Amino acid sequence: MDADKTICGRLPDSQYVELAVEVFGMLADATRVRVILALRDAGELSVNHLADILDKQPAAVSQHLAKLRLARIVTTRHEGQRVFYRLENEHAARLVTDAILQAEHSLGGIPRHHHAEAARAETTSAESLS
Numbered sequence: 219m220d221a222d223k224t225i226c227g228r229l230p231d232s233q234y235v236e237l238a239v240e241v242f243g244m245l246a247d248a249t250r251v252r253v254i255l256a257l258r259d260a261g262e263l264s265v266n267h268l269a270d271i272l273d274k275q276p277a278a279v280s281q282h283l284a285k286l287r288l289a290r291i292v293t294t295r296h297e298g299q300r301v302f303y304r305l306e307n308e309h310a311a312r313l314v315t316d317a318i319l320q321a322e323h324s325l326g327g328i329p330r331h332h333h334a335e336a337a338r339a340e341t342t343s344a345e346s347l348s
Contacts, residue, residue, distance in 0.1 A: 240289070241289070241291075241310075241313070244285065244286065244289045244291065245310070245313060245314065245317070247282070249272065249274060249278070249279070249282050250282050250285070250286060251314050251317075252271075252272050253268060253272065253279070253282055253283065253286065253292075253303075254286075254291070254305065254310050254311055254314045255311075255314060256268055256271045256272065257292065257303060257304055257305050257311075258305065258311035258314070258315070261304060262295065262302045262303065262304040263302065263303060263304075264300055264301065264302055264303070265279055265280050265283065265301065265303070268283070268303070283303055287303075290306055291305065291306055291310045292304065292305055292306060293305075293306045319331050
């Protein structure tokens with residue numbers, strides 16, 4: 219059972235901890251987080267389309283995409299002269315989504331993503347009382 223944790227690097231002394239910190243560093247930029255969210259939602263986009271979505275200059279978006287590509291967070295597909303970007307795998311999107319959900323907790327009160335859970339609990343409680 220613990221062999222899984224060792225192989226995947228989930229222990230505190232894992233060699234992957236430093237690499238994970240590099241991934242967090244790569245994601246510590248609002249434009250790159252927005253790129254990941256856009257690619258998560260669209261699947262695949264060109265630089266110009268991403269630039270339109272993010273309201274940024276294509277050259278700036280291209281620089282962020284180059285960094286994400288070097289970090290193997292995004293990959294490309296060429297179609298003639300156009301280059302399309304997509305997420306390499308689901309992990310970066312999951313990290314960004316979880317970070318946003320965690321950020322909602324910093325606002326106080328019940329975070330938006332917990333509202334459905336609270337409503338379900340109320341319904342279950344009300345049904346058990348009837």
